[in-house]
Amino acid sequence: MVAAPLPGGALIYATLRLRLRKKLMDKQISPKNNSDVCIRCATCMAVCPVSRVTPKFPGPKQAGPGTERFRRPGEPSVDEWIDLCIGCHLCDMVCSSGVNISELNLIAKAKYLDQKGRPFRDWLLTHSYLYGWFGSLFSPLVNLLLKGSVTKWIVEAILRIDRRRELPGYESSTFRQWFKEHQSKGHKKVAYFYGCHTNTNEVDVGKATVQVLEANGFEIILPPQRCCGIPMLGNGDFKGAKKMALYNVPSLLNTIRSGSEIIFSSTSCGHMIKHEYGHLLSIPDAEEVAEHIFDIFEFLRNLIESNGLNAHFKELSLKIAYFAPCHLRALGIGLPALEILRLIPGLKIDNIEADCCGMGGTFGFKKEKYEISQEIGRDLAEAIDRLKPEIILSDCEGCRMQIRHLTGLKVLHPIQIIRDALL
Amino acid sequence: MHYDLIVIGMGLSGLMAAKTAAEAGQKVLIVGKGMGSLSLFSNSIDVLGQLPKTMKMEPHRQTSDVDTKAHRGEHPVPEDQFTHEQVSGHLGTGMKDGLSQWIKDHPEHPYSKVGLEKIEEAFSSFLSLFPPPYSFQAIDNMNCLLPTGAGTLRPTYLIPTTMVGGISFDGGHTLIVGFKGFKDFYAHYVADQLKCRGITLSLPDVPNQEITATALARLMEKKSFRENIGREIKKQLQGETRVGFSALLGMHNPFQVKEDLEEIVGAKVFEIPILPPSIPGMRIFNRFKEWLIQKGVTFLLGYSVSKATLKGKRCERIEVFHPPVTTSYSADRYILATGRFMGGGLKANMEKVFEPIFNLPVPQSKSREDWFEKNFFTGAPHPIHQAGILIDSTFQPVDERGDLILENGWVVGSILAHHHYIDEKSREGIEIATGYMAAKRALAK
């Protein structure tokens, strides 16, 4: 519970109100499902990456609206295969009837896992924000261990995290630590939700975001923030996700009400906060946050409209391929990174024609899902191979990890190239 | 955000409209939920499967073998009279004459509003997206019959390379191949109906014994898989010169898959349309998507327009509701390409049919009782299929008096009135032609 800076009485009132709401939320019946509108056309089946590579997952037509007719609230879940849904939302995008398929799957997954129990491994994978700081603090040793084959064997044997998967290395200085030393100056304030991975594993993404925003005249502030909760949500842990949301929303709300918009560089964090906090987790006032939170490139694109974008870029002759993450598609803002990248002279950019990378956040780490993740990724790897780029760009850390793993090529966040192109 | 043109709907007509505008250098937004009928039905391009009955066949076609009592659209002509030259976009004389006659007979039909010349241009534009090796072609300027997954023959016009081998179906020389575990295609069913031979292959390494269309299409794109099945089929060939598969010869490289199989099997290979989803239709969609994104079109797949705001007769902006955020988009011009009931372009409650975005009037039978005939299979189309949006000659929506409703709006595709694409076998043709034409008109205004 974050204490908002309100006068005493109002503070108590707000606390009580929030507690009551929380109580109601716990009792809440799941969001209304739309499976009744399914016309069984199987368009969703044409895009599902999981059912494309493994027969173990029946596909969205069945997994969502199909079996929904058989599920009854009081009865135990028997959906053994439901956690194979990778949560890419592609089915939702193409369903012209408006069935909220991935949501149906997620709710069923939550019920199934709540019942079956989640292994310690899943707790570990979804609560990395708790030990990220530790990884950074002892990064040389930790990174060495993470790469070691013995560690990987042990980790696979005990935790069932596939040893073939590279575990993300930690940087010795976190983004927060860097920012503390950094003096941000600008005409207008803008808040940055950097996300766990940027903080401890890919600090340069955060730096680049800050530098680009500053080049456009903004002063960056960091509101108090925690993990957005998407790893928990992806594993059907609604409770865990709600906990994160209940911390973040009041903090972000505070920032917004003080007059700053909020930027995110990780499309997964962004999608979670913007679209899942309100709709799926029913966090109070999440709608207000949603109105004021933007993807960094969406924000930059908006600046173009008001002629406020610093588009003074130097020439960069690079052959680049861009991969749009699933959560970016699910944000419904188009491909703003492509639009901005196209302003850099000399840059050869191709949009990679593939849908899901197969990482699915924590999905690709799990031993029982690794092969599926790789098979899905194979299609992406082939698409990349056809283009033969020097560098690959993607806004999602999960995608970046997967693409590095699949191709061994250099993979960056597009904001890093923008920063590099700034004069 | 402001655009030159907003296209609402991502079916073939919307995609064509967006392409046409993008080619003219316009800043385009295309927003839609779903892929229209491309993901379901569009295996080949229908223009007018049901040709006018009064149409005369070309002189050298009138042999005694021609069955004059053939069903509408069916022209069973012996094989040696077909050639396989690629027709690069222009309608051959056969179809041209057919369309010409059709336009004369149906002045309200969407084709009539486009006109023959522009129809040809539209097809050129469409075909330019599919250069060889995976291209579409008309066979001898006429409709031809392709086998279907129910073992029937179906007339269509522009055929992808991967289906050409199915033309002039010859039961004596064709083998149909199905796969155990793929439940949307049955070789024996097709073979029994078409009076030819069918075999069902077992798939190695499919533990659950059920495989989806996309999974099978993906397997087809693996060389080792092709080699396996190719060898097996070759072993089982009994002199057949053509082998028919369900329409899943790969999503990305269908031509390569076909060629490879042909080499291994030693016979012509073709694909046969099946129950949805349609892999060939997806290929079309993916190609458009790739092209449009490359051209800088803002491609918003996954969202439907919740509201349009009008000021007088001008549409000022549209809203897309993606919970909990509503985003507004504005443009100088809007093209409505939302399809019929499946796509949500038209909706029906218990009393009436309506168009949900602009509330355009939809002329229709008074009572729900009259929407559909008593029988499913009827001589005439069900009355409700004729209901749709009325347009003037420039594709702008009008009311029943002919007065313009939207100054900066155009309507394309299957949502239009005065056509029945199922009976006519004209779905893709109408979508391509009207999408192209309306965009041209919109840009000219």
Added chain:
Amino acid sequence: MKIKTEVLIIGGGATGVGISRDLALRGIPSVLIEKKDFASGASGRNHGLFHSGGRYAVSDPEAARECIAENRILRKIAPHCIEETDGLFVSLPEDGLNFRDKFLRACEEVEIQTTLLTRDETLELEPELNPNLLSAVKVPDGAIDPFALVLENAKDAEEHGAKILLHTEITSLILDGDKVKGAKVKDLLQGEEYIIEAPYIVNATGAWANQFLKRVGLHIGMALSKGSMLITNQRLNHSVINRCRPPSDGDIVVPNHTVSILGTTSIRLEEVEKFEVTPHEVSLLIQETSKMIPAIQEARFIRAYAGIRPLFQSEEKGNDRAISRGFVLIDHGKRDGIQNLISITGGKLMTHRLMAEKTSDLICEKMGRDVPCSTHLKPLPGSNRPTSLKERLEQFSTDQGETLCDCELIPRKEIEEVLGGEKLKDLQDILHRTRLAKGTCQGGFCVYRLFGVLHDLRMAEGDSNKILKGFLEERWKGIRPILWGIALKEEELIESIYKGIFNL
């Protein structure tokens, strides 16, 4: 060819098959002929309501008593055909509470167990109900699968020596003076005509009673009453929901597997063969049932169907032996001078066993045999199919193999079993024996696949596409009355597939 037996039963509905079983268990050989498939009449076109008898408690206590007695028996002998959902008799504000109190008293009189629930208790149990309801009375209603019930009666009968001939039609009765001797019948599958010799004949043809009796110049007073029902796409309620008021239209919503069935109406008909669900009935059913379950206003429907109740109109007293006002057992010997010909008509699915018992008792009496009925004691053979939704889901999750019907999760294995069973005449026979095509798209994908399987198994006969078109036409009868909203979208898809992709 000639078949000799003791009793010839005409009609393969619940009553006829029930009699076949009852006689078989008494060691009396019989032959049953049915011109179509099992349950082609009212037995296959009813609400699927497993009555507690509450509905009749006030208006017809005798019928109610019969119902609750049979309710208890059937629970014991056919548990796998029944879903024990309980039922609620809901009082809405406009119903007041007078009838409810009458109802409670009447149920007590006939020993139907009731529990009075408060508004909150009711809504806790069934949250989809109208929040303005006053109270509800819980009764031992349930949902029954009529086809399974009939099939299992038949199975048991055959296991005990009875003979059942489907697709066999009677062409004429053979009399010996004033006594029945047998009948000439025709095998509609092979076309062969032959004779069945039987000294006793039972007319269990339900609504076709007079069609049959015409052959010997007889007639009984029948009223044909059409009842229409609507099926929703999803199951809206888990208990049977009844309206606590004097029985009227649109009073009942029965949960059934994955759907809910709204019913019913009561419209007099002249003909037994041609009937359809009218738009007026559709509106009426939605209007009335949505008073109890508001979500029905926006619900998606997948099918409408109707059945004909064979109601007996009693003539002057003394000429027939009316056992109860529920069903009627007519001894044509006493009434019309044709000996050893019996008609059994009226009644409901709930009392089929009792009807069979009374008929069999009469036959035994005539035969001079004193064998008691044991159908209330011996359980019906079960089936190995999943009966509950959960079981079906489990099967889907764990089974290897193709799922043929995506909507109802029917595996290919189940279909192959059905096809491998008894000789089936046509597609409808197959469809009767499985839940394939009973779901959201009503066979839009799975019937095509079924044909594929038939061809794979080399069992396809005739022109499959012609039969497929026939199926689509038959299906249309149930779809046309509910074509608006999402159902209309569904039909656009189906039309585009069959007339479009397949060019049928």
